[in-house]
Amino acid sequence: MGKEDIAKLRAQIKKVQDKKRFEHTLGVTYTAACLAMCYDIDTERAEIAGLLHDCAKCLSNDKKISLCKKQSIEINLTEAKNPFLLHAKAGAYLAEHKYGVRDEDILNAVRYHTTGRPGMSMLEKIVFIADYIEPGRNHSTRLPELRRLAFQNLDKALVEILKDTLRYLRGTDHEIDPMTQKTYDHYNKSLTEISGVQ
Numbered sequence: 001m002g003k004e005d006i007a008k009l010r011a012q013i014k015k016v017q018d019k020k021r022f023e024h025t026l027g028v029t030y031t032a033a034c035l036a037m038c039y040d041i042d043t044e045r046a047e048i049a050g051l052l053h054d055c056a057k058c059l060s061n062d063k064k065i066s067l068c069k070k071q072s073i074e075i076n077l078t079e080a081k082n083p084f085l086l087h088a089k090a091g092a093y094l095a096e097h098k099y100g101v102r103d104e105d106i107l108n109a110v111r112y113h114t115t116g117r118p119g120m121s122m123l124e125k126i127v128f129i130a131d132y133i134e135p136g137r138n139h140s141t142r143l144p145e146l147r148r149l150a151f152q153n154l155d156k157a158l159v160e161i162l163k164d165t166l167r168y169l170r171g172t173d174h175e176i177d178p179m180t181q182k183t184y185d186h187y188n189k190s191l192t193e194i195s196g197v198q
């Protein structure tokens with residue numbers, strides 16, 4: 001994919017998202033490209049993953065569920081109760097079959113952008129973090145600090161964002177997807193091991 005394909009993809013995504021969601025998508029796209037520059041990752045792949053990450057967000061919950069059922073995509077208990085979570089898996093499916101992406105790393109960045117997963121690639125981390133810190137976001141008092149941290153230490157930023165998300169979810173009646181908790185535990189553990197803290 002080159003610049004022309006990216007422009008085409010951007011026009012396609014604009015058609016399937018409302019104005020606010022599309023603004024967010026562009027914010028994630030450019031933030032992911034900036035993080036990619038900072039960490040020496042291919043910027044075009046970061047842009048494509050950013051453009052696609054919420055491509056299934058504007059489908060109704062019924063559509064997300066029926067798409068997953070039809071394509072035999074597993075729906076876990078948390079997802080069954082909170083179908084909005086399925087926009088990540090459904091998005092990865094559409095990225096491949098509707099938008100023609102063959103790059104498994106980009107597909108995984110879409111698939112795991114909401115919960116993360118243990119063993120994320122650099123691109124997956126970049127999209128996960130860009131989704132949280134893009135300039136249009138305004139959902140955490142810790143954003144200025146998290147934005148700075150993202151460009152200094154990607155893994156620390158990942159752990160702090162997961163910590164923030166888990167704290168937010170515990171303060172609501174939303175159920176925590178086991179994968180979100182697993183991702184936090186995995187990266188929190190590897191950070192403390194690296195820094196030698198017991």
Ligand code: DGI
Binds near residue numbers: 131165176180
């Ligand atoms: O699609 P976006 O709004 O851009 O961002 P997203 O895909 O990261 O979804 C954000 C929401 O997902 C946010 O309100 C927190 C929520 N979330 C993340 N992990 C979990 C979760 N919600 C539930 N119920 N359980 C989780 O484990």
Ligand code: FE
Binds near residue numbers: 054113114
């Ligand atoms: Fe999302």
Ligand code: FE
Binds near residue numbers: 024028053054131
């Ligand atoms: Fe998003």
